[in-house]
Amino acid sequence: MLDPATMLERLKEQGSYSFIFSVYNAAGEIRTKKMHISAIDLRLGRVCFIRADVTDVLNAERKAKEELERALREAENASKVKSDFLSSMSHDIRTPMNAIVGMTTLALANLDNTDKLKDYLYKISVSSQHLLSLINDILDMSQIELGKVTLADQLFDMTEMIEYVAAQLQPESTAKRQQVKIISDGLVHKKVVGDRGRIQQILQYLMENSVKFTPEQGMITVTLTERAAQDGKSCYVMEVKDNGMGIEPEFMEYLYEPFCRSERVKKAHIPGCGLGLKIVNSIVKMMRGSIDVETDIQHGTSVTVMIELPYMDE
Helix, strand or coil: CCCHHHHHHHHHHHCEEEEEEEEECCCCCEEEEEEEEEEEECCCCEEEEEEEECHHHHHHHHHHHHHHHHHHHHHHHHHHHHHHHHHHHHHHHHHHHHHHHHHHHHHHHCCCCHHHHHHHHHHHHHHHHHHHHHHHHHHHHHHHHCCCCCCCCEEEEHHHHHHHHHHHHHHHHHHCCCEEEEECCCCCCCEEEECHHHHHHHHHHHHHHHHHHCCCCCEEEEEEEEEEEECCEEEEEEEEEECCCCCCHHHHHHCCCCCCCCHHHHHCCCCCCCCHHHHHHHHHHHCCCEEEEEEECCCEEEEEEEEEEEECCC
16 A cells, blocks of 8 residues: 555545554554545655544444444344233233123123122132233333332331231132242241332232242242341341242243243243233342242242341330
8 A cells, every 4th residue: 555656556546545554552552543645746756644543533433333233232122022012911911801801791691690690700800800910010110110119118027918918819829729838937027117018019929920830739938037137137038939830941041021931831821921020120129139049940949039128126
Protein backbone atom coordinates (compact mmCIF):
# COMPACT_ATOMS: atom_id res chain seq x y z
CA MET A 1 0.00 0.00 0.00
CA LEU A 2 3.04 2.28 0.35
CA ASP A 3 4.99 1.10 -2.69
CA PRO A 4 5.73 4.27 -4.76
CA ALA A 5 4.61 2.74 -8.08
CA THR A 6 1.40 1.39 -6.50
CA MET A 7 0.74 4.72 -4.81
CA LEU A 8 1.16 6.66 -8.06
CA GLU A 9 -1.14 4.30 -9.97
CA ARG A 10 -3.91 4.39 -7.33
CA LEU A 11 -3.70 8.14 -6.84
CA LYS A 12 -4.01 8.71 -10.59
CA GLU A 13 -7.16 6.58 -10.62
CA GLN A 14 -8.76 7.58 -7.32
CA GLY A 15 -7.16 10.81 -6.12
CA SER A 16 -6.88 9.32 -2.60
CA TYR A 17 -7.18 6.04 -0.71
CA SER A 18 -7.02 4.65 2.82
CA PHE A 19 -6.06 1.47 4.61
CA ILE A 20 -6.02 0.07 8.15
CA PHE A 21 -3.06 -1.50 9.96
CA SER A 22 -2.05 -2.35 13.53
CA VAL A 23 1.12 -1.65 15.48
CA TYR A 24 2.47 -2.24 18.97
CA ASN A 25 2.92 0.92 21.02
CA ALA A 26 5.66 1.51 23.60
CA ALA A 27 3.55 -0.20 26.28
CA GLY A 28 3.20 -3.33 24.15
CA GLU A 29 -0.48 -2.68 23.38
CA ILE A 30 -1.94 -3.26 19.93
CA ARG A 31 -3.23 -0.02 18.43
CA THR A 32 -5.16 0.25 15.18
CA LYS A 33 -4.17 3.01 12.75
CA LYS A 34 -5.80 4.42 9.66
CA MET A 35 -3.54 5.80 6.93
CA HIS A 36 -5.06 8.19 4.42
CA ILE A 37 -3.02 9.06 1.31
CA SER A 38 -4.05 11.83 -1.08
CA ALA A 39 -2.41 13.50 -4.08
CA ILE A 40 -1.03 17.07 -3.86
CA ASP A 41 0.94 17.34 -7.10
CA LEU A 42 1.68 14.07 -8.82
CA ARG A 43 3.86 15.82 -11.48
CA LEU A 44 6.25 16.70 -8.67
CA GLY A 45 5.58 13.43 -6.80
CA ARG A 46 4.05 15.21 -3.85
CA VAL A 47 1.47 13.35 -1.71
CA CYS A 48 -0.07 13.89 1.71
CA PHE A 49 -0.02 11.19 4.44
CA ILE A 50 -2.47 11.42 7.34
CA ARG A 51 -2.23 8.77 10.06
CA ALA A 52 -4.91 8.58 12.74
CA ASP A 53 -5.37 6.25 15.73
CA VAL A 54 -8.80 4.63 15.31
CA THR A 55 -8.51 1.97 18.04
CA ASP A 56 -11.11 3.56 20.31
CA VAL A 57 -13.45 4.29 17.41
CA LEU A 58 -13.32 0.69 16.15
CA ASN A 59 -13.73 -0.67 19.69
CA ALA A 60 -16.76 1.55 20.18
CA GLU A 61 -18.21 0.41 16.86
CA ARG A 62 -17.54 -3.21 17.72
CA LYS A 63 -19.13 -2.77 21.16
CA ALA A 64 -22.15 -1.04 19.63
CA LYS A 65 -22.53 -3.88 17.14
CA GLU A 66 -22.33 -6.45 19.92
CA GLU A 67 -24.94 -4.52 21.94
CA LEU A 68 -27.24 -4.40 18.92
CA GLU A 69 -26.80 -8.13 18.33
CA ARG A 70 -27.49 -8.82 22.02
CA ALA A 71 -30.59 -6.61 21.96
CA LEU A 72 -31.78 -8.42 18.83
CA ARG A 73 -31.28 -11.81 20.49
CA GLU A 74 -33.14 -10.65 23.60
CA ALA A 75 -35.99 -9.29 21.47
CA GLU A 76 -36.19 -12.57 19.56
CA ASN A 77 -36.11 -14.55 22.81
CA ALA A 78 -38.79 -12.30 24.32
CA SER A 79 -40.94 -12.78 21.24
CA LYS A 80 -40.49 -16.55 21.43
CA VAL A 81 -41.29 -16.59 25.16
CA LYS A 82 -44.40 -14.51 24.50
CA SER A 83 -45.51 -16.84 21.72
CA ASP A 84 -44.83 -19.92 23.86
CA PHE A 85 -46.68 -18.31 26.75
CA LEU A 86 -49.74 -17.48 24.66
CA SER A 87 -49.75 -20.96 23.19
CA SER A 88 -49.39 -22.61 26.60
CA MET A 89 -51.83 -20.37 28.41
CA SER A 90 -54.48 -20.61 25.70
CA HIS A 91 -54.44 -24.37 26.22
CA ASP A 92 -54.20 -24.24 30.02
CA ILE A 93 -56.99 -21.67 30.35
CA ARG A 94 -59.20 -23.34 27.76
CA THR A 95 -59.17 -26.66 29.64
CA PRO A 96 -60.82 -25.44 32.90
CA MET A 97 -63.03 -23.01 30.97
CA ASN A 98 -64.39 -25.83 28.80
CA ALA A 99 -64.99 -27.90 31.93
CA ILE A 100 -66.86 -25.02 33.63
CA VAL A 101 -69.03 -24.35 30.56
CA GLY A 102 -69.71 -28.05 29.99
CA MET A 103 -70.51 -28.87 33.62
CA THR A 104 -72.75 -25.77 33.90
CA THR A 105 -74.76 -26.93 30.88
CA LEU A 106 -75.13 -30.42 32.36
CA ALA A 107 -76.09 -29.01 35.77
CA LEU A 108 -78.86 -26.90 34.24
CA ALA A 109 -80.15 -29.95 32.40
CA ASN A 110 -80.24 -32.04 35.61
CA LEU A 111 -81.66 -29.68 38.23
CA ASP A 112 -83.97 -32.40 39.52
CA ASN A 113 -81.17 -34.97 39.97
CA THR A 114 -79.48 -34.01 43.24
CA ASP A 115 -76.62 -36.51 42.99
CA LYS A 116 -75.63 -35.46 39.47
CA LEU A 117 -76.06 -31.80 40.33
CA LYS A 118 -73.67 -32.10 43.31
CA ASP A 119 -71.10 -33.88 41.13
CA TYR A 120 -71.30 -31.19 38.41
CA LEU A 121 -71.04 -28.35 40.95
CA TYR A 122 -68.01 -30.00 42.56
CA LYS A 123 -66.27 -30.28 39.18
CA ILE A 124 -67.14 -26.66 38.40
CA SER A 125 -65.59 -25.63 41.74
CA VAL A 126 -62.39 -27.59 41.07
CA SER A 127 -62.03 -26.15 37.55
CA SER A 128 -62.73 -22.63 38.86
CA GLN A 129 -59.97 -22.96 41.46
CA HIS A 130 -57.57 -24.18 38.78
CA LEU A 131 -58.44 -21.23 36.53
CA LEU A 132 -58.08 -18.78 39.43
CA SER A 133 -54.67 -20.26 40.26
CA LEU A 134 -53.47 -19.73 36.68
CA ILE A 135 -54.65 -16.12 36.66
CA ASN A 136 -53.08 -15.41 40.06
CA ASP A 137 -49.74 -16.82 38.86
CA ILE A 138 -49.76 -14.53 35.82
CA LEU A 139 -50.67 -11.47 37.91
CA ASP A 140 -47.99 -12.28 40.51
CA MET A 141 -45.31 -12.69 37.85
CA SER A 142 -46.34 -9.42 36.22
CA GLN A 143 -46.16 -7.52 39.53
CA ILE A 144 -42.74 -9.01 40.35
CA GLU A 145 -41.27 -8.17 36.93
CA LEU A 146 -42.59 -4.59 37.19
CA GLY A 147 -40.95 -4.25 40.61
CA LYS A 148 -44.26 -3.41 42.29
CA VAL A 149 -43.99 -6.05 45.02
CA THR A 150 -43.08 -4.77 48.48
CA LEU A 151 -42.40 -6.93 51.52
CA ALA A 152 -44.42 -6.47 54.69
CA ASP A 153 -43.27 -6.89 58.29
CA GLN A 154 -45.69 -8.71 60.55
CA LEU A 155 -45.45 -11.02 63.53
CA PHE A 156 -46.53 -14.62 62.84
CA ASP A 157 -45.93 -18.19 63.92
CA MET A 158 -43.90 -20.29 61.44
CA THR A 159 -45.41 -23.61 62.57
CA GLU A 160 -48.97 -22.31 62.27
CA MET A 161 -48.20 -21.02 58.79
CA ILE A 162 -46.85 -24.41 57.63
CA GLU A 163 -49.83 -26.26 59.11
CA TYR A 164 -52.19 -23.85 57.34
CA VAL A 165 -50.55 -24.50 53.95
CA ALA A 166 -50.64 -28.26 54.55
CA ALA A 167 -54.35 -28.05 55.39
CA GLN A 168 -55.02 -26.12 52.17
CA LEU A 169 -53.40 -28.88 50.10
CA GLN A 170 -54.83 -31.78 52.09
CA PRO A 171 -57.81 -32.48 49.79
CA GLU A 172 -55.55 -32.96 46.76
CA SER A 173 -52.91 -35.02 48.61
CA THR A 174 -55.64 -37.13 50.24
CA ALA A 175 -57.24 -37.78 46.85
CA LYS A 176 -53.88 -39.18 45.68
CA ARG A 177 -53.45 -41.11 48.96
CA GLN A 178 -50.15 -39.35 49.58
CA GLN A 179 -48.50 -39.19 52.96
CA VAL A 180 -47.56 -35.64 53.96
CA LYS A 181 -45.22 -35.31 56.94
CA ILE A 182 -44.53 -31.97 58.64
CA ILE A 183 -41.42 -31.72 60.84
CA SER A 184 -40.96 -28.47 62.78
CA ASP A 185 -40.16 -29.62 66.32
CA GLY A 186 -36.57 -28.43 65.97
CA LEU A 187 -37.54 -24.76 66.03
CA VAL A 188 -36.31 -22.69 68.96
CA HIS A 189 -37.96 -19.42 67.92
CA LYS A 190 -41.33 -20.02 66.27
CA LYS A 191 -42.55 -16.43 66.23
CA VAL A 192 -40.85 -14.31 63.55
CA VAL A 193 -41.26 -10.95 61.85
CA GLY A 194 -41.59 -10.95 58.06
CA ASP A 195 -43.98 -11.08 55.14
CA ARG A 196 -46.17 -14.05 56.08
CA GLY A 197 -48.09 -13.89 52.79
CA ARG A 198 -44.96 -14.21 50.64
CA ILE A 199 -43.29 -16.85 52.81
CA GLN A 200 -46.55 -18.79 52.77
CA GLN A 201 -46.65 -18.39 48.99
CA ILE A 202 -43.13 -19.86 48.69
CA LEU A 203 -44.08 -22.91 50.75
CA GLN A 204 -47.40 -23.34 48.97
CA TYR A 205 -45.79 -23.38 45.51
CA LEU A 206 -43.19 -25.91 46.63
CA MET A 207 -45.74 -28.19 48.27
CA GLU A 208 -48.13 -27.88 45.31
CA ASN A 209 -45.33 -29.00 43.00
CA SER A 210 -44.58 -31.98 45.21
CA VAL A 211 -48.23 -33.01 45.29
CA LYS A 212 -48.53 -32.61 41.51
CA PHE A 213 -45.34 -34.44 40.57
CA THR A 214 -45.56 -37.21 43.16
CA PRO A 215 -47.63 -40.26 42.19
CA GLU A 216 -50.37 -41.88 44.25
CA GLN A 217 -49.31 -43.20 47.64
CA GLY A 218 -46.15 -41.11 47.43
CA MET A 219 -44.33 -39.46 50.33
CA ILE A 220 -43.89 -35.71 50.87
CA THR A 221 -41.84 -34.38 53.79
CA VAL A 222 -41.76 -30.72 54.83
CA THR A 223 -38.99 -29.88 57.28
CA LEU A 224 -38.50 -26.54 59.01
CA THR A 225 -35.27 -25.96 60.91
CA GLU A 226 -33.50 -23.00 62.47
CA ARG A 227 -29.80 -22.16 62.21
CA ALA A 228 -27.35 -19.61 63.56
CA ALA A 229 -29.59 -17.59 65.86
CA GLN A 230 -27.81 -14.37 66.81
CA ASP A 231 -28.48 -10.64 67.19
CA GLY A 232 -32.22 -11.25 67.19
CA LYS A 233 -32.22 -13.04 63.81
CA SER A 234 -32.22 -16.66 62.71
CA CYS A 235 -31.69 -18.44 59.41
CA TYR A 236 -34.85 -20.46 58.75
CA VAL A 237 -34.52 -23.44 56.42
CA MET A 238 -37.60 -24.85 54.66
CA GLU A 239 -37.10 -28.14 52.83
CA VAL A 240 -39.81 -29.81 50.75
CA LYS A 241 -38.84 -33.32 49.72
CA ASP A 242 -40.79 -35.90 47.71
CA ASN A 243 -40.29 -39.23 45.96
CA GLY A 244 -41.94 -38.10 42.75
CA MET A 245 -40.89 -38.10 39.09
CA GLY A 246 -37.84 -35.86 39.52
CA ILE A 247 -36.37 -33.37 37.04
CA GLU A 248 -34.27 -34.18 33.97
CA PRO A 249 -30.61 -33.01 34.31
CA GLU A 250 -30.79 -31.18 30.97
CA PHE A 251 -33.80 -29.17 32.19
CA MET A 252 -32.13 -27.89 35.36
CA GLU A 253 -30.66 -24.82 33.64
CA TYR A 254 -34.18 -23.74 32.63
CA LEU A 255 -35.69 -24.38 36.06
CA TYR A 256 -36.38 -20.72 36.84
CA GLU A 257 -37.36 -19.67 33.31
CA PRO A 258 -40.97 -18.41 33.12
CA PHE A 259 -43.52 -20.54 31.24
CA CYS A 260 -40.90 -23.25 30.73
CA ARG A 261 -42.01 -26.87 31.21
CA SER A 262 -40.17 -30.04 30.22
CA GLU A 263 -41.50 -32.27 27.47
CA ARG A 264 -41.87 -35.10 29.98
CA VAL A 265 -44.21 -32.98 32.12
CA LYS A 266 -46.23 -31.90 29.08
CA LYS A 267 -46.63 -35.50 27.92
CA ALA A 268 -47.80 -36.48 31.41
CA HIS A 269 -50.56 -33.82 31.11
CA ILE A 270 -49.70 -32.37 34.53
CA PRO A 271 -51.53 -29.02 34.94
CA GLY A 272 -49.62 -25.77 35.38
CA CYS A 273 -48.01 -22.97 33.41
CA GLY A 274 -44.38 -23.12 34.57
CA LEU A 275 -44.43 -20.00 36.74
CA GLY A 276 -44.24 -21.50 40.24
CA LEU A 277 -40.48 -21.85 40.68
CA LYS A 278 -39.86 -18.58 38.84
CA ILE A 279 -42.09 -16.76 41.34
CA VAL A 280 -40.50 -18.61 44.30
CA ASN A 281 -36.99 -17.75 43.11
CA SER A 282 -37.93 -14.08 42.63
CA ILE A 283 -39.47 -13.79 46.12
CA VAL A 284 -36.51 -15.56 47.74
CA LYS A 285 -34.11 -13.14 46.05
CA MET A 286 -36.21 -10.19 47.25
CA MET A 287 -35.77 -11.56 50.78
CA ARG A 288 -32.02 -11.99 50.18
CA GLY A 289 -32.34 -15.71 50.73
CA SER A 290 -31.22 -18.71 48.73
CA ILE A 291 -32.84 -21.67 47.00
CA ASP A 292 -31.29 -25.02 46.14
CA VAL A 293 -32.79 -27.89 44.15
CA GLU A 294 -31.56 -31.49 44.27
CA THR A 295 -33.29 -34.07 42.09
CA ASP A 296 -33.04 -37.59 40.75
CA ILE A 297 -35.15 -38.98 37.91
CA GLN A 298 -37.87 -41.30 39.24
CA HIS A 299 -36.58 -40.91 42.81
CA GLY A 300 -37.84 -37.45 43.69
CA THR A 301 -36.86 -33.86 44.31
CA SER A 302 -35.74 -31.83 47.30
CA VAL A 303 -36.06 -28.04 47.32
CA THR A 304 -34.41 -26.09 50.15
CA VAL A 305 -35.10 -22.40 50.82
CA MET A 306 -33.11 -20.41 53.37
CA ILE A 307 -34.16 -16.96 54.57
CA GLU A 308 -33.07 -14.86 57.51
CA LEU A 309 -35.82 -13.44 59.74
CA PRO A 310 -35.94 -11.52 63.02
CA TYR A 311 -37.45 -13.63 65.79
CA MET A 312 -39.39 -12.80 68.90
CA ASP A 313 -38.61 -14.46 72.22
CA GLU A 314 -41.61 -16.21 73.66
